[in-house]
Amino acid sequence: MSSNYIAINQLNQAAYMVVIVETPFNFALGAIGLIFNVLIFTRPSLRNEPCSFYFFSSTCFSLFVVFVSMPVRLLASAYNIDTAYYNRGICKIETFAFDSARTISCWLITCACADRFFHSSLNANIRRLSSLKIAKWAIGIITVIITILYSHMIVYYDIINVSDRFGNVTPTCNGPVGIYRSIVAFWYLILYSLCPSFLMLLFGFLTLNNIRRHRRAVSNVPRTNQILRRTDNQLLRMLIAQVFMIIIATLPFSIYQLYTSFTSSFTKSTLQIAQENLAGRIAGVITYFAHTTSFYLYTLTGTIFRKEFIKIIQRCRHPARNIVHSSQNNTHVIPMAPSNRGITTVQSGNVQK
Incomplete structure (x- = not known):
């Protein structure tokens, strides 16, 4: 009994430290990186690119995740300070807004992958789908569809009492135990992780295939077109890096959600609850990397992105x-x-x- 008590305390302390250390770190990464993303993607050399417009729009939703969702979740997870635990309206709206915002952010990256495929196609009719007008329509449609698909949370989510990691009964904001929670877990896994990730990889492979078909003609095209091709290739590299980060960051938490939904009706010991809580905290913190690391991935993989970043730094250091x-x-x-x-x-x- 004594060893279990020590193990439970150690697990709870580890879960607390994961949230206390990693969430501020993620917040700092996102706050700095996303602001630079906004400045760079609105530069003249990038703002007319449909792919850049998708990146910019995804960044805007990620800003909501970083500046609103992360501080609220930090207070709730580490200090049990969350009005959603005591107010039904806030519980419904908060969960709906947080989950839909980060899902929209991922789906806009999927749209950017599709845009690169359209842009690199040999078919002129398909290439026409890569345009700012189409991008604006796509962003609006994706936002409306994801909002509708997550609207069930406003209806079914409510304040329920559960056992926390210390074995105490506390209120929390969640869906009802049973079939609905299992459906939500599958919904989360498919809509937030598997489906966008699969489409990102699919469009990525199709785009690489189009690029290989174009390579033989590169030496025969004018210099201006070659420069445009290099820009396209850099945007594609930026996109691929972002895709793999989204897959790595979102999949563990989706699997955890699925596991908890299937075991929610089981009787669990305090030790098991503490173990699952630690796993959930780690997986939950990892998901934020999908929204906070884009600037650093773009800087590492995109020469044009680095050049625009350097221009902004130089302008700040040496004003006109x-x-x-x-x-x-x-x-x-x-x-x-x-x-x-x-x-x-x-x-x-x-x-x-």
Whole structure:
């Protein structure tokens, strides 16, 4: 009995430390990275790309996950401070908003994969599907569909009493035990993890196949088209890195949700509850990496993304300076971009450095 008590305390302490340490770390990663994502994907060289627009829209939903969902879940998991445990309306809306936002974020990356396939196709009619207009429609449709598919949470989720990791009966926000919770677990697994991940891989392989078919013609195309091809390939590498991160991050928690739904009616010991709680906390924290690491993956895999990031850093370090332009009768002030070689002064038609 004494050894079980010690083991339970150790497991509970480990679960607490996982949330306390990893959630702020994830928050810092996401807060910095996602803000830079917004700045970079709105740059002139990227904002007209449909794929970039999908990235930007996915980033916006990830911002909601990082700045709203993560702090609320941290307070609830680590300190049991969550009004959703005591207010039915907040319970329903909070769960619905958090789950639908991160699912939409993943599905928009799936749309970006589909866009790369459309863009690389040899068929002109398929290539027309890669456009900003189509991207805007697709984002709107995905948002509406995911919202509708998750709307059942507003109806069925409620405050129920369960045994926590310490063996105490506490209120929590969840669906009713039984068939509904099993359906929700399958729904979560398919809609948030398996289905988007499968489609991402499918479109990724199809895109790589299209690129291989184009390679023989690269040497014959004009230089401008070759530059555009390099940009497309960099966007594809960024996309592939994001896809694998989403698969790795979302699958463990989906499996955990499925397991808990099937065993929810079983009688469990305090030790088993503590073990499952630790596994759930670890899997839950990992899911946030799908929403907080995109900037770092893009920076590692995309040259064009790195260049735009460096431009933003340089602009912050060396703000634009005013250069005095002298003429015979008056002086004109011309704003100039910063130069690594110093300030360029234009005077009486002569350039001096």
